[in-house]
Amino acid sequence: xxxxxxxxxxxxxxxxxxxxxxxxxxxxxxxxxxxxxxxxxxxxxxxxxxxxxxxxxxxxxxxxxxxxxxxxxxxxxxxxxxxxxxxxxxxxxxxxxxxxxxxxxxxxxxxxxxxxxxxxxxxxxxxxxxxxxxxxxxxxxxxxxxxxxxxxxxxxxxxxxxxxxxxxxxxxxxxxxxxxxxxxxxxxxxxxxxxxxxxxxxxxxxxxxxxxxxxxxxxxxxxxxxxxxxxxxxxxxxxxxxxxxxxxxxxxxxxxxxxxxxxxxxxxxxxxxxxxxxxxxxxxxxxxxxxxxxxxxxxxxxxxxxxxxxxxxxxxxxxxxxxxxxxxxxxxxxxxxxxxxxxxxxxxxxxxxxxxxxxxxxxxxxxx
Ligand SMILES: *Cc1c(COP(=O)(O)O)cnc(C)c1O
Numbered sequence: 001x002x003x004x005x006x007x008x009x010x011x012x013x014x015x016x017x018x019x020x021x022x023x024x025x026x027x028x029x030x031x032x033x034x035x036x037x038x039x040x041x042x043x044x045x046x047x048x049x050x051x052x053x054x055x056x057x058x059x060x061x062x063x064x065x066x067x068x069x070x071x072x073x074x075x076x077x078x079x080x081x082x083x084x085x086x087x088x089x090x091x092x093x094x095x096x097x098x099x100x101x102x103x104x105x106x107x108x109x110x111x112x113x114x115x116x117x118x119x120x121x122x123x124x125x126x127x128x129x130x131x132x133x134x135x136x137x138x139x140x141x142x143x144x145x146x147x148x149x150x151x152x153x154x155x156x157x158x159x160x161x162x163x164x165x166x167x168x169x170x171x172x173x174x175x176x177x178x179x180x181x182x183x184x185x186x187x188x189x190x191x192x193x194x195x196x197x198x199x200x201x202x203x204x205x206x207x208x209x210x211x212x213x214x215x216x217x218x219x220x221x222x223x224x225x226x227x228x229x230x231x232x233x234x235x236x237x238x239x240x241x242x243x244x245x246x247x248x249x250x251x252x253x254x255x256x257x258x259x260x261x262x263x264x265x266x267x268x269x270x271x272x273x274x275x276x277x278x279x280x281x282x283x284x285x286x287x288x289x290x291x292x293x294x295x296x297x298x299x300x301x302x303x304x305x306x307x308x309x310x311x312x313x314x315x316x317x318x319x320x321x322x323x324x325x326x327x328x329x330x331x332x333x334x335x336x337x338x339x340x341x342x343x344x345x346x347x348x349x350x351x352x353x354x355x356x357x358x359x360x361x362x363x364x365x366x367x368x
Contacts, residue, residue: 006272007240009350011043013051015233019216020052022231026199027206031056033079035213042350043217043236046072059211063092070096079123083107087114094118101125103133108143116152123158128179130164137183144187158190166197167222177205196221200230219332219343226331236347237327242319244270254308255300260285267311271323274305278349283339290324
């Protein structure tokens with residue numbers, strides 16, 4: 001039985017490759033650790049990793065994600081950004097042949113108490129000012145020598161840090177760069193600093209490895225500008241369709257809590273996407289949808305499965321018409337700024353319903 005999908009996220013492999021090449025053109029001599037955590041920022045982790053055979057490695061946040069990639073047959077290095085939390089997880093890391101980001105003293109102790117039979121590569125996470133993960137810069141020397149003493153730690157320990165505000169605060173970012181340089185300049189080993197915003201704006205941070213996330217997906221890391229304006233191409237095209245059209249009279253209201261009342265006789269359409277599909281519940285009246293070349297604003301509260309849009313701009317709407325939620329026709333950055341959420345959050349939230357992927361003509365579809 002062929003069921004119609006309510007929501008389709010098309011993932012454009014050519015756009016992904018275009019964005020990957022953009023990263024390479026900005027950071028020519030750096031290796032690329034492609035960030036595919038968060039299920040490939042909502043795009044499907046296998047879709048993304050299998051489409052980037054040229055990436056030097058991938059980074060995931062959970063062992064489950066690493067497992068899925070290895071099961072699929074991904075051979076490149078895979079780094080676990082959270083590292084491991086106990087001995088059992090360390091054994092999984094060894095079994096899956098993962099790199100680990102080391103950010104907490106407990107992890108170093110667990111390593112020192114283990115006797116691994118295969119080598120693992122560690123990325124020593126230096127906290128240069130984000131104060132989320134990582135070690136104080138003054139601890140680098142001691143940790144470096146303790147880790148070097150372990151027989152199963154692959155030589156050339158990698159040193160890395162992560163920026164808190166590379167997308168908008170140059171004073172803070174320059175300070176983090178200075179702190180990292182101060183803590184690591186004495187070590188002749190691979191280094192990594194740059195996320196997407198730093199790849200674009202801070203060439204000095206490119207170092208041996210860059211770690212692009214959001215820009216690979218064609219989305220801007222900086223607010224006030226779209227990925228397209230930065231020369232990127234949107235990878236995700238999220239669409240749904242109209243399941244009902246109705247005429248309502250001036251003064252009638254739509255949806256839960258009657259948050260929108262028609263200022264004039266209106267035609268509205270019901271689109272089969274809601275917060276159960278990852279669409280933000282908080283989207284206000286007026287959030288844009290795209291239908292056949294026209295922008296149609298939402299009216300009323302987003303419900304679990306549906307949202308109403310004003311079809312006034314469309315001359316003869318029909319049930320079944322495709323509606324684009326975001327994609328090349330309607331930048332996710334624009335939707336995000338109206339909803340007051342980050343575009344990272346919007347794309348990553350897609351597909352909380354059970355979903356599957358298909359591959360045809362190099363276009364992958366994620367359906368829910
Ligand atoms: C998510 C992440 C990145 C990528 O950040 P973007 O802003 O999406 O490019 C880089 N490094 C680390 C450690 C991360 O967790």
